[in-house]
Amino acid sequence: MSGALRFEILGPQRAWFADREIDLGPGKQRAVLAVLLLSTGRPVATGQIVEAVWPDDPPANGPNVVQKYVAGLRRVLEPDRSPRTPGQVISLTDAGYLLRVDPEAVDAVRFERGVQAARRRHESGVTEQALAELTAALDLWHGEPFTGFSGAVFEAARHRLVELRAVALETRAELKLDSGRHRELVGELVELVAEFPVRERLRHQYMLALYRSGRQAEALAAYRDIDSLLREEYGIGPGEALRGLHGRILRADPTLTASVPETGWPASASAARQAENRVPAHPSADSHPAAPAAPPSAPPPAQAVPAQATPPPRASGPSPQASGPLPQAAVPPYADLPSPLYPALAGLPAGPPSPFAVDQPRRERHRCRHG
Incomplete structure (x- = not known):
């Protein structure tokens, strides 16, 4: 029967046998199953289960x-098993209880593997397939994991999965921006900014999508919103990437729309990101010209340009108009995802990552200044 079982933890906890949903029983019994699902394929000591559930x-x-x-879980997961027959889905080993199911039967495992597959496809230059892989992985989510379960084990697992989803959402938005889908992306980013109000990378993408859609004033208003929120709630300002983008939008920097098509895929997505992430050294990102220019709604007509107008490429050294890529604007590398889903169940140190992507060193400096 284990081959036909499916488990959902990315939302309300549910289990299925073929197309039939299984009644998993009372809350504590469901919590015991959740602990085993977090360590699918690895035994969990009885003491660890007790500590997690109570x-x-x-x-x-x-x-x-x-x-x-x-015993209650065995009855619902293996209804045809004889009471004196050892369990096949949940077995007792010297190291503890072991849930024997295909890892692909757990939606959280499929989600993580889908994100890994998207990363590999993106690295191989197959960007459209990478976007499809990310979308399929994100479609597995139906709500917050482990709703109704409390304690450090479930909190850490919940925060970790929510963080992985947020990064996947940011990366999908980045791929859509690279493909020139900024107009259709604006509505999606409105919802994501409301769900993750202090994730600066999402704000960066939202401002850029607005600007590329010809909505410069709204892009600047989006910056004022995040600036006010961070200062009122945390006593800090936006990070370097957001400040730089704000200044470039004020100046109507043409590189913000360079090499980005309205539809279709750019010849080089990495080149488009590199062009976007370069910030002019002067004027400063915080300057405010009296009359900011509006972004061009269409490219200017082609003009004859003398050959001498284009300087030869420099052999070495940094560009005088750039200060290098901004770390928060670039797509962060995907780290190899650990197994099991909750490392502490395998005896590894664990701690819940912060759901807020606010720069930690800047927080420390603020605490030092204000006690």
């Missing part, structure tokens, strides 16, 4: 209670 008030006879809930 973090504040563990029962005195914890191992017996876990055994009772495991």
